[in-house]
Amino acid sequence: MNDFYPSKMMLGDPPGLASPWIPRSQLPALLRSLSWENGGEQVAQAVIVGQAGSGKTQLAAAVFRQLADEADLALWVSHDRQNLVEAYAEAESKIHSTEVRDGGVDVDLIESSEEVARRFVSRLRDRATWPYRWVIVIDNVSNSRGVLEDWLWPPLAPHGRTLLTTQTTLKVNSSACTLWHLGPLEQQEVRAFLNDALPRDSSSEERSIIGHLAGMVGGHPLSLQMIHTLLRESRLEPSKVLSKIVSPSRHAEELMSSGRYLEATHQLRQLVDTQSSELPITHPTVLATKANLATALAGIGHFDEARDLLAALVFRMSEALGSEHPTTLTTRANLARLHGQVGDLPRAIEELSSLVADLERVLGPDHPTTLTTRANLAQVRGQAGELAGAIAELSRLVSDQERVLGADHPTVLAARANLAQMHGETGDALRALAELRDLVADQNRVLGADHPTTLTTRANLAQTYGQAGNAPRALADLRELLRDQERVMGQDHPMVLATHHKIAFWLNSLGRHAEALAALERAIPERVGEAAEMNSFTADHVHRSAT
Known part of the structure; x- marks a missing residue:
């Protein structure tokens, strides 16, 4: 100085x-x-x-x-x-x-x-x-x-x-x-940090367990700080942290990542009970597990229960972590999105708008959570019929995401898909077709031709051809898509059954009623699910069209 x-x-x-x-x-x-x-x-x-x-x-x-x-x-x-x-x-x-x-x-x-x-x-x-x-x-x-x-x-x-x-x-x-x-911490750094949380007279067995913990937790600082707190401040034994908290949490995350939300829900309910008996209800570990439980509940369609859980979590996190803590803000985003999923669109728009302003102030306008929340806001506005405003926001968002994340980032590709869908909903089928064709080409290159997202975009492109008046092209593309879906996913996958349903719709529109009925037999609503899209076109429609 x-x-x-x-x-x-x-x-x-x-x-x-x-x-x-x-x-x-x-x-x-x-x-x-x-x-x-x-x-x-x-x-x-x-x-x-x-x-x-x-x-x-x-x-x-x-x-x-x-x-x-x-x-x-x-x-x-x-x-x-x-x-x-x-x-x-x-x-x-x-x-x-x-x-x-x-x-x-x-x-x-x-x-x-x-x-x-x-x-x-x-x-x-x-x-x-x-x-x-x-x-x-x-x-x-x-x-x-x-x-x-x-x-x-x-x-x-x-x-x-x-x-x-x-x-x-x-x-x-x-x-x-x-x-x-700055990447994840190296294993030796992780072991040294977690060993620091143990009393000096800890046994060799306990320090050996620390090695297992280090390998499972990885080098993410936030996770490590949470485990360190459990060991030092909550005085949990390393064996208990491993068997009752870390291992079950990792298993539940693996279940959710593979789409097995029902199994994850059972696992996480048990884990919440275990953690709540060992730790305060405002402990970050308990809060994180409850947040994962809310995600699993939403994954099995229990939106009201998930929403109630997230609302309580926002309150607890605001007390324990602070209202502007990144975890609190992320939980608010998840809660607002759930409002939209249960049909409370005005409330979802209000909360997402307020949250975007807070995220831009606290995390910055280019933070991934801010960008994701803007995407959710645009989508909810589109669902509420505010298509012009939603399209304008999505267009700005895609530009910002490309600048921050790069044009090939999966999040950018998803936003482009939403934008094309909204253009189609406004009746601008030609623009939607152009955007979807470009998107399929990029997804083939970036994600691969057999990636579920690429296959979904191909289905949307085929549907848009039909909505633009080209039913034969829609039918041809859907049949080609069906062959790829059956090869990649199997004949009974919901996306495969949904494609059978779409094929039946366009066959019927072309007057090919017998073929449409045959296609519908492969897409029985009970097998496809309860979604309105799957039940909106039935054999009765075919019979009425044929008379």
Whole structure:
């Protein structure tokens, strides 16, 4: 720190270090690359790249606190452009006030926040007139040059340090800027962290169990912190954590990932009972298991029960974690989506709109949860008949997702499918056809021709041909699709039966009634399910059409 600087400043609100804190192996080297004490007056910038929950913000916060001790000005700011402008303007105003107080010239100007912010960036660049050390951390940047216009980018300067965190791999044009990829913790780091939670006199058997836990939990920081808390604060034995919490949780997740929601529901109900007998009802482990239970309940169609459970969870999470904790916000998103699934569309729209605003403020507009919630909001608006607004929002969303996630990301492909479907619902069949043809080509390339999502889009494309007046093309495409579905999924899969039903519909529209009845026999409603789409066209329709 320069002793002659009149007032050391720390601006912004860096998060506190999590308890328990997981020291990352990259921390010492990252500090050495940025510290003035270690590296002298070299020019240095760094970018931490990692997925959501990887611990990049926590690592940046640890670096920020140590560099702030060496700097005269330390600024922490989130990635949103307006936040940056306001933070820069606030810093410039405070510095100017300090200079006036110490005898500088006061200039009474009427300036916008952006004009004041530009003066701040110019100040950082000009060491001759402002030689003080500064460090700026910009958290959760989605795209450095997309969000940070050239003038907003902190300048390269020997007396300055810039650190960014992002989920997106950024192109670094300067050799002074280094990339630090933050993945899951290594197994030895996981074992060391979990062993730290045990008393010093723990047996070798208990430490052996820690090795099994480390292998099952993996290197995700949030999961590790939860297990560490169970071992140290709740004083659960490692064997009990493994047998009653970790193993059943992993099994339930595997069941849900394979679509076996009924089995997962039974597993999770038992797990909730077990955890509730060992832990407080607001413990993060109990809350996480109940959230998984709500997902499983929705998977078997128990929407009301799932909604009641999520509503109670939002209340508990707000108390235990805080109303703006990412887990609380995600649970609110799941609850709002369930309102739509049970038909309460006005409430779903209201809650999703409020949630999008909160997510953009807390997590940022480009955070995956924010983007997903915007997609849910657009879909619910479409279901409520607000097609024009839903299409406009989905169009903006696809553009944002492509910028943040990349054009081939599965989430982007799903949003494009929803957009094409809405264009079809407005009667713009030609546009829907063009979009679906392009989407099928991209899904074949990215996901593969036999992926269930690709097959679903082919079914939608065939249906759209029929709705556009080309029933023969719809029928031909559906028959080709049926052969692929039977090969990949088997003859009794619900999607296969649904395709038989669609074939029957278009056969009947072409006057081929006997063939339509034969196709319907392969798509008995009891086998297909209770969905309205499957029951809306029956043998009675064929008989009436034939008379």
